[in-house]
Amino acid sequence: MIGTIIEYLKEYGNVSFRESPMNEVDSLVLCQFAYLKFDGIVPGVEENLPSVKLKDLEEHPDYENLYADERYEKVNRKLVTAMLAGKRYRNMKMNCYVNFIEKEWETQFSAVTLILDDGTIYVAFRGTDETIVGWKEDFNMAFLSPVPGQAYSVEYLNAVGARLHRPFYVGGHSKGGNLAVYSSMNCRPEIQDRIIRIYSMDGPGFRPEVLKDANYSMIARRVVKILPHSSLVGMLFESDMRFKVVESRTFGLLQHNPYTWLVKDGKLVEVKDIYESRKQMDNTLNEWILSLDEGQLRVFVDTLFQVINASQAEDLIQFTAEWRKSMNGIVAALKEVDEQTAGILKEVIRSLFDIAGARMRQNVMNSTAQLKQKLKIQNRTEGDRRRA
DSSP states (O other): OEEOHHHHHHHHTTSOTTTSOOOHHHHHHHHHHTTSOOTTTSOBTTTOOOOEEGGGGGGSTTGGGGGOOTTSHHHHHHHHHHHHHSHHHHTOEEEEEEEEEETTTTEEEEEEEEEOTTSOEEEEEOOOOSBHHHHHHHHHTTTOSSOHHHHHHHHHHHHHHHHOOSOEEEEEETHHHHHHHHHHHHSOHHHHTTEEEEEEESOOOOOHHHHHHTTGGGTGGGEEEEEETTOSGGGTTOSSOOOEEEOBSSOGGGGGSGGGBOEETTEEOEESSSOHHHHHHHHHHHHHHHHSOHHHHHHHHHHHHHHHHTTTOSBHHHHHHTHHHHHHHHHHHHTTSOHHHHHHHHHHHHHHHHHHHHHHHHHHHHHHHHHHHHHHHHHHHHHHHHHO
């Protein structure tokens, strides 16, 4: 049967990690799990308090706060329900949570440490959340190294590694995948030696000089980078890192969503390579980025977010939900930049609106289904009246 991580959990949820060790699908599950808002629920990295078990989450008074991210709220509930249903994850422990946003430094950083039933540890870095600050930091990686989030990831891995003396995995989705690789390259040698595997799930790569300076070769064989068939985010700055390509049930930028990746027989469904048209576009974008000096890139990124900020949206949820208002602000702002920069900006913003379009289509489908159900009930009631 072909499904997603939800179907995987239903099919293999009663197989413990002692019986079947961590695999790529489990990594994808935990990377998505890291997007939940554990504030006030899971002990902080500096608190040195007992871990919280997954099965105890439902009893916590702040349980509903886990699902504050509107993008994934419904599917995240299904994820947690499926994780709780089987012994593979039910007794998983959580600790060392950190989550903060620093607007002044254009930084969004979050991570959580997960202890599995076989005694191994999974350090999960959260990817880009719904905040404009988080997305700005992603683009800052084009000219800054390290960005503040990368520096924090090294501190976090060193702290967790010094506290928990066990073998461990490191992983993350989107920016979280970049942080997983960066922290593993730059953590203390005695901690690096205990890393079993590093997972980057559609995470951006690195400028060539970053890989060289950090001696990427020390961890290269332990890195598992996985991209969907039509990857954009994961192909940014992609150069010397090997990767595996997997199938998704959707198209374009929407494939960045882990819930769209296909699973069969307990494994991600592999394909040969990135779509050729997508690869050409990714290569063009990377060549363009690498051809610019730091000053030019800084201007481009600042201009991009000036354009996005012209929408007056606080986050990407509002940006896509109020797309007409956002578009009016963007059109006005684009008139102030040169033609070449405007062309690149339009391509990036078009990708953001791919998400908006999918969301609108889903809302229409939901509304249509609700209307059909309402009419069905009304027709049934009216028929009952006539018979009476």
